[in-house]
Amino acid sequence: xxxxxxxxxxxxxxxxxxxxxxxxxxxxxxxxxxxxxxxxxxxxxxxxxxxxxxxxxxxxxxxxxxxxxxxxxxxxxxxxxxxxxxxxxxxxxxxxxxxxxxxxxxxxxxxxxxxxxxxxxxxxxxxxxxxxxxxxxxxxxxxxxxxxxxxxxxxxxxxxxxxxxxxxxxxxxxxxxxxxxxxxxxxxxxxxxxxxxxxxxxxxxxxxxxxxxxxxxxxxxxxxxxxxxxxxxxxxxxxxxxxxxxxxxxxxxxxxxxxxxxxxxxxxxxxxxxxxxxxxxxxxxxxxxxxxxxxxxxxxxxxxxxxxxxxxxxxxxxxxxxxxxxxxxxxxxxxxxxxxxxxxxxxxxxxxxxxxxxxxxxxxxxxxxxxxxxxxxxxxxxxxxxxxxxxxxxxxxxxxxxxxxxxxxxxxxxxxx
Amino acid sequence: xxxxxxxxxxxxxxxxxxxxxxxxxxxxxxxxxxxxxxxxxxxxxxxxxxxxxxxxxxxxxxxxxxxxxxxxxxxxxxxxxxxxxxxxxxxxxxxxxxxxxxxxxxxxxxxxxxxxxxxxxxxxxxxxxxxxxxxxxxxxxxxxxxxxxxxxxxxxxxxxxxxxxxxxxxxxxxxxxxxxxxxxxxxxxxxxxxxxxxxxxxxxxxxxxxxxxxxxxxxxxxxxxxxxxxxxxxxxxxxxxxxxxxxxxxxxxxxxxxxxxxxxxxxxxxxxxxxxxxxxxxxxxxxxxxxxxxxxxxxxxxxxxxxxxxxxxxxxxxxxxxxxxxxxxxxxxxxxxxxxxxxxxxxxxxxxxxxxxxxxxxxxxxxxxxxxxxxxxxxxxxxxxxxxxxxxxxxxxxxxxxxxxxxxxxxxxxxxx
Numbered sequence: 001x002x003x004x005x006x007x008x009x010x011x012x013x014x015x016x017x018x019x020x021x022x023x024x025x026x027x028x029x030x031x032x033x034x035x036x037x038x039x040x041x042x043x044x045x046x047x048x049x050x051x052x053x054x055x056x057x058x059x060x061x062x063x064x065x066x067x068x069x070x071x072x073x074x075x076x077x078x079x080x081x082x083x084x085x086x087x088x089x090x091x092x093x094x095x096x097x098x099x100x101x102x103x104x105x106x107x108x109x110x111x112x113x114x115x116x117x118x119x120x121x122x123x124x125x126x127x128x129x130x131x132x133x134x135x136x137x138x139x140x141x142x143x144x145x146x147x148x149x150x151x152x153x154x155x156x157x158x159x160x161x162x163x164x165x166x167x168x169x170x171x172x173x174x175x176x177x178x179x180x181x182x183x184x185x186x187x188x189x190x191x192x193x194x195x196x197x198x199x200x201x202x203x204x205x206x207x208x209x210x211x212x213x214x215x216x217x218x219x220x221x222x223x224x225x226x227x228x229x230x231x232x233x234x235x236x237x238x239x240x241x242x243x244x245x246x247x248x249x250x251x252x253x254x255x256x257x258x259x260x261x262x263x264x265x266x267x268x269x270x271x272x273x274x275x276x277x278x279x280x281x282x283x284x285x286x287x288x289x290x291x292x293x294x295x296x297x298x299x300x301x302x303x304x305x306x307x308x309x310x311x312x313x314x315x316x317x318x319x320x321x322x323x324x325x326x327x328x329x330x331x332x333x334x335x336x337x338x339x340x341x342x343x344x345x346x347x348x349x350x351x352x353x354x355x356x357x358x359x360x361x362x363x364x365x366x367x368x369x370x371x372x373x374x375x376x377x378x379x380x381x382x383x384x385x386x387x388x389x390x391x392x393x394x395x396x397x398x399x400x401x402x403x404x405x406x407x408x409x410x411x412x413x414x415x416x417x
Numbered sequence: 418x419x420x421x422x423x424x425x426x427x428x429x430x431x432x433x434x435x436x437x438x439x440x441x442x443x444x445x446x447x448x449x450x451x452x453x454x455x456x457x458x459x460x461x462x463x464x465x466x467x468x469x470x471x472x473x474x475x476x477x478x479x480x481x482x483x484x485x486x487x488x489x490x491x492x493x494x495x496x497x498x499x500x501x502x503x504x505x506x507x508x509x510x511x512x513x514x515x516x517x518x519x520x521x522x523x524x525x526x527x528x529x530x531x532x533x534x535x536x537x538x539x540x541x542x543x544x545x546x547x548x549x550x551x552x553x554x555x556x557x558x559x560x561x562x563x564x565x566x567x568x569x570x571x572x573x574x575x576x577x578x579x580x581x582x583x584x585x586x587x588x589x590x591x592x593x594x595x596x597x598x599x600x601x602x603x604x605x606x607x608x609x610x611x612x613x614x615x616x617x618x619x620x621x622x623x624x625x626x627x628x629x630x631x632x633x634x635x636x637x638x639x640x641x642x643x644x645x646x647x648x649x650x651x652x653x654x655x656x657x658x659x660x661x662x663x664x665x666x667x668x669x670x671x672x673x674x675x676x677x678x679x680x681x682x683x684x685x686x687x688x689x690x691x692x693x694x695x696x697x698x699x700x701x702x703x704x705x706x707x708x709x710x711x712x713x714x715x716x717x718x719x720x721x722x723x724x725x726x727x728x729x730x731x732x733x734x735x736x737x738x739x740x741x742x743x744x745x746x747x748x749x750x751x752x753x754x755x756x757x758x759x760x761x762x763x764x765x766x767x768x769x770x771x772x773x774x775x776x777x778x779x780x781x782x783x784x785x786x787x788x789x790x791x792x793x794x795x796x797x798x799x800x801x802x803x804x805x806x807x808x809x810x811x812x813x814x815x816x817x818x819x820x821x822x823x824x825x826x827x828x829x830x831x832x833x834x
Contacts, residue, residue: 147723203655224700235805236689236712237637238620238779243803248690249676253670263658272653273665274702276695282711283641283691285806290693293700296655362655386660389653389702404565 004120004416005409006126009352014401019201023363024050024090025098026344034391035098039091039392040068040134040172045179047090047102051130056107058116063184065075066155067148068132068173072188074112076125076415082123082191086111086407088199089134089145089366097133097393099200099267099383103400105130105204107198110409113353122415124193131366132173139172149188150373158175183259194414195370198379198407200395202363204386212357212402214380218337219368220270220360221304224330225294227254227315230323234286244286245321248278251290253318258294261314262307269307270297270362299360301334334360335368339416341377349379350394350411354402363388379410381401421537422826426769428531429825431818435582437523438817441507441516451808454514456508456550456561457485457589463520464507464595468547469597471526473534475728480601483572485590488603491529492626493542495834499538499791501832503528503824504546505616506783510554514810515566515798520817522547524615528825539832540728541610548783549590554566555580563783566605567665568792580826611682611758611831614785615824617795617812619780621803629819630766630773631797635754636785637687640725642659642749644671644709648739651703662738665695670735672709673768677715679724679733686724687714687779689761716777718751738786751777752785758794758831765826771819780805796820 024327027046028037037043048070052062053073063071070090073083088104115126131149136142139161147153161169201207206214231247255273262271272295279289294311298304312326342358347357361378370376382404384394423830444463445454454460465487469479472489480488489509490500505521514741525545532543553559556578563568576587618624625632648664670691679688689712696706710727715721727741766773778795786794798820800813 028485088464201655202652204660206655234803235619235780236691237639237687237781238618238716239687239803240621240684241687242684243621246689248693249672249818250668252672252676252690255666256673259666259669267657267659270654270656270658272663272701272703273669274653274704275698276665276693276696276704276707278693281692281694284688284689284713285691287691287693295701298656332517362656363652386651386656388655390650 005348005412006351007414008115008117008120008408009405011109011118012401012405013114014397017107017110017401017404018397019101020110023099024102024106027407028092030391034393035092035096036094036139038094039135041138041374044091045176048130048176048180049221051105051109058113060112061184063150064177064188065157065182065186065188067145068176069145069149070130072109072128074116074126076122078123079168081124081329082193083127083193084411085127085129085192086198086411087129088197089132090130091133091135092141093135093137093389095391097388097390099395100202100388103135103338106200107400110404111411120412122412124415126415128410136367139169141362143364143369144364146369148370149278151189152369155171155295157316183236192374195367195374195376196341196345196379196407197365197367198403199365200383200388201350201380202386202388205359206380206382207384207386208356210355211357212354212399213406214359215346215349215356216337216340216361216378216380217297217342217358218360219335219364220297220299220362221301221334222330222364223296223304223310223328224331225286225296226327226329227292228325229290233280233288236284236286239286245297246286247290247322248287250318250320250322251292253320254315255292256384257314258311258320261310262348268298281344299334304334306411318403332364335371341375344410344413345377345379348413349406352405352409354406357368379406422765422829423768424535425532425537425825425829426822428535429527429818429822430531431814433503434524434527434818434821437527438515440518441523447808449808451604452509454507454509455511455555455697456552457557457593461508462593465547465593465597468522468526470477475530477529478601480603480604481795482605483596484562485560485593486576487547487565489526489545489583491533491543493539495536495540496542497642498541499610500542500544500610501828502544502546502609503613503615504548505571505614505830506551508550508552509546510552510833512805512808513552514805516810516812517619517805518551520606520617522819524821525822527821528828531825532829537829537831539834543828543832545548551783556586560781560783560786563786567786568606569786570808578702584704587754593609611790612760613758613789613796613824613827614782614784615820616782617805618797619800619805622776622799624801624803625800626774627772628774629771629816630823632759632763632766632773632775633754633778633795633797634759635777636752637714637779638718638721638751639747639749639781640713640721640745642711642728643744644711645742646707646739648705649812650705653701653703660702663703664707664739665734667724667735667739668707668709669684670737673731674731674735675728678727685715716751721751749781754786754794755786755792758792762794762796762823762829763825763832766823769822769826770821796823797818820823
């Protein structure tokens with residue numbers, strides 16, 4: 001029926017959604033009100049078992065693949081059709097919040113339940129997925145489950161990774177799979193008709209503009225660099241400034257120049273130095289070594305390519321006699337989401353009379369790997385002060401429910417095309 | 418006799434001096450060719466016993482005071498007269514060199530031996546002193562023995578200090594004194610007619626200008642600050658730059674501004690940031706906290722007062738919305754050495770036809786505490802590349818001997834006035 005998306009949205013229950021989010025937040029709850037639920041930990045296992053139990057209540061079929069991505073499936077009327085998939089991740093940062101990731105999984109489940117309770121049939125199956133290890137807190141890199149699913153990362157290499165305690169990923173995965181037995185086995189890269197992920201914004205724009213829904217048009221490109229500066233130790237009292245090879249002052253000059261030269265009027269460029277280490281670290285010794293990181297992001301592929309190319313020349317131009325090594329460590333091109341999916345999200349938000357704006361995601365998400373496989377998109381909802389990766393992460397129940405209403409409408413819309 | 422200073426200088430033996438320096442360098446020798454001989458350690462005790470043994474060979478009387486400063490005395494013809502004193506320290510940095518400190522003690526002993534072997538009588542007694550704990554590597558602060566001697570630091574407070582292993586200074590001192598028994602007990606602050614300390618330059622000026630002798634006119638003033646910057650953690654991808662309180666970028670702006678605003682054309686100002694710590698330290702998190710130190714030195718009292726007063730306003734002017742706390746931790750006024758002592762050093766270097774230049778010490782020395790008690794001065798000799806506080810510290814035998822020749826001549830000159 002043509003009003004099925006609206007009926008699905010109307011069946012979304014704000015209180016039920018909130019109760020389920022709070023239930024999920026107990027697994028790994030921290031005294032400060034956050035969540036420590038790292039990938040393939042006991043807490044992650046408990047969260048997975050909870051999702052499987054919810055699924056059982058509705059006869060939704062759970063499944064799992066070889067990297068532990070967990071799927072919950074509501075059949076469509078045409079069982080052989082590729083499913084429309086939603087989801088996110090259940091793992092958290094060591095000091096994470098209740099909503100980052102969990103919202104996309106729990107909200108996805110609420111959408112399926114709303115559709116089920118509204119007795120809506122869809123041609124395509126609907127699935128909710130909890131991707132393994134999006135955060136990368138315990139095993140690096142993050143967004144691992146979706147990257148292995150998409151073929152960007154290789155399973156064997158991931159299985160051999162170790163966490164800080166020396167536990168191998170394959171051990172932790174075996175424990176996880178043993179604790180969630182009897183699930184259907186799923187293949188990597190199976191065909192999806194569409195992928196739509198709901199997530200808190202993790203930034204301040206929706207809250208600041210009083211907008212309910214972020215229609216995510218893409219994910220900005222991300223480049224990481226590690227810069228090392230090698231100078232010469234010297235006595236702070238006896239060595240004239242002109243004779244020094246001061247690694248700290250060179251690094252300071254580089255960062256000041258990068259800040260100035262990479263800045264844009266529209267405040268779109270994201271340039272961050274998050275790590276800065278200086279040795280030997282005695283107040284009266286001229287530093288001989290500095291290591292700092294650069295995190296550089298921009299939504300436009302041509303612009304980020306141009307900015308990225310300037311990093312090393314700017315650093316070298318301010319070396320001040322020191323040796324400088326600039327090493328790129330991550331290079332992720334911007335993701336442009338599928339125009340039809342973006343339009344579906346925009347249209348359903350409009351149909352529900354919810355304020356919405358197009359926006360680019362500042363953070364990376366599992367959806368960036370899915371976008372290479374199938375038409376993909378995301379729905380953002382506001383979070384308090386843009387805080388995330390923080391135990392104080394917060395979001396309003398009404399905002400969270402509005403996002404799931406849009407999601408439910410989109411899923412029905414896409415599954416009946 | 419009027420040619421006694423010259424005779425004393427001529428009696429200085431370069432090879433004997435070198436052999437004694439190498440003998441002393443065995444105590445605490447490191448595989449990399451340096452010395453680890455921290456104050457009141459077993460290695461320091463061995464060095465002290467060595468000096469006492471050398472003294473015994475000439476009938477020079479050893480003595481010690483209550484902070485462990487060790488004295489070796491050659492009597493004059495007028496035994497009640499205040500002595501002329503030379504010396505430095507035997508303790509080293511954990512990764513120190515063979516010459517910093519040891520040169521002033523061993524060179525002082527060589528001067529006494531030369532004077533003795535040349536059968537020169539002096540009216541005043543001559544003494545060599547090894548001040549306790551100049552380096553401050555094990556117990557802080559440094560220049561402790563000379564400061565307690567001069568009354569700037571209080572003995573009781575020093576005795577209660579603990580090293581990193583939890584050993585109290587009074588314990589370490591008891592062990593040291595028990596290992597060097599039978600010494601005459603000396604009082605703090607006893608009258609000295611003059612104090613002259615020989616030391617490697619620890620800077621590059623003498624070597625670079627091919628000058629044998631540095632006539633040290635004073636020690637520059639030293640101010641330390643600890644600056645803390647408190648910002649706000651934020652996600653590097655999602656937070657627009659304009660909304661950030663980035664502690665690292667604020668600190669970078671402060672250091673860049675300090676560098677620019679404190680610079681002088683003559684390259685006399687010494688401005689060093691030796692320690693810089695940044696948290697939380699994740700590449701994709703905007704830093705919320707930075708701590709850095711400032712080491713600021715200048716020989717002129719009025720100039721350093723003016724520079725020092727500008728530190729906090731410059732830091733506050735670049736706070737960029739962060740909270741900034743600027744804490745002064747050390748404030749040492751410049752030391753001006755006694756004009757008559759400076760002139761004596763200059764004159765004796767000239768008489769020996771040694772190239773010399775007036776210079777200000779960039780580093781602090783025990784002589785700065787003695788300068789408050791009696792006419793004081795210092796003699797510098799070149800060291801390789803200005804390296805010091807470094808296992809690679811090096812100096813040429815001929816340069817070391819030239820410095821001791823000037824020292825021996827000065828001691829005789831001053832002791833017969």
